[in-house]
Amino acid sequence: MSENRPTHTGLEGRIAEIIMEPLEAQGYELVRVQVMGTETPTVQIMADRADGASFTLEDCEAVSHLLSAVLDVEDPIDSAWTLEVSSAGIDRPLTRVKDFNRYAGFDARIELNFPGPGNRKRFTGKLVDADAETVRLRLEKDEIVELKRADIRKAKLVLTDALIAFTTQPNVTN
Template sequence: MGTDIERPHHEGLEARIADAIAPTIEHMGYELVRVQVSGKERPVVQIMADRSDDAPFRVEDCEAISHAVGAVLDVEDPIKGEWTLEVSSAGIDRPLTRVKDWNRYAGHVATVELLVPQEGRKRFKGIVLGADAETARLRLEDGTEAGFPRSNIRKAKLVLTDELIAATAAPPTGSRSADGVQRESDGQTH
């Protein structure tokens, strides 16, 4: 594992934490979705992960990651003083941090918040069209298409809709995926 997994972009303390924990998480069969640190007095380190095999993410997965990541962070010690660790799945209305997230959820509604305004705006909402290494694309509410440099995206997130909920439910055997390719179901949520 490891080298072929696209990791989300982080900066500063979050990047140091991501670099420290990603190899451990990947070795365990998970993918890092996001690291976020919040709070000053007693910082909260939030780790968001997915299973590499696309199986449902369970409480046991959170516990396993929490124990492993806690041990790594105790050794690396990136945060001086007391801190709290929270581990969670990406959830249905997940952040879009990797190219694979943008492409997997093409056709669903998302919001994008930019670091630097584009066309006089920092916030956009529209249908995900996909992404490549450099640019993420949306069809905006006015029907136009917009591309955003991924390096300028502060945060991007799916919007919880009935269509998204239906798409994330277990597909029936022989169902068609979003890309129109027919796949047999193994009984797992994809």
């Protein structure tokens, strides 16, 4: 697993593989690919600016035009589909090691693919840190759990006043 890139599997992994290099070449980073729906699926791409500046409407347009062209050529989906490009937002999904570490000290919800420590699948607590293999989360009563990144189904920040204050500071990616 790469520290600066999210991990995807299946169709989402194929799409991430197709778009990663063109996206990075234009100064953006992939946060997440999600394919929703079956008949006419929506391909949702969340991105950040590599320079750490806020992701603007103009960035959404630029990424959308770039990825539309790339995906039209590669055609990873057999049927008609819709492309949706957005910023990760304030209560963003956590998909990369750098995301977990950047938001250390903030509240997060993490859901595992199958039961982990304490035979639980869902955890809410303060992010401690992460490395290529593990995310550490401080639960109530100061208990720290170690969760395998490979087992994480989804993780996202919890919207709090502290998070809003942090993300509205200059030079902070939203």
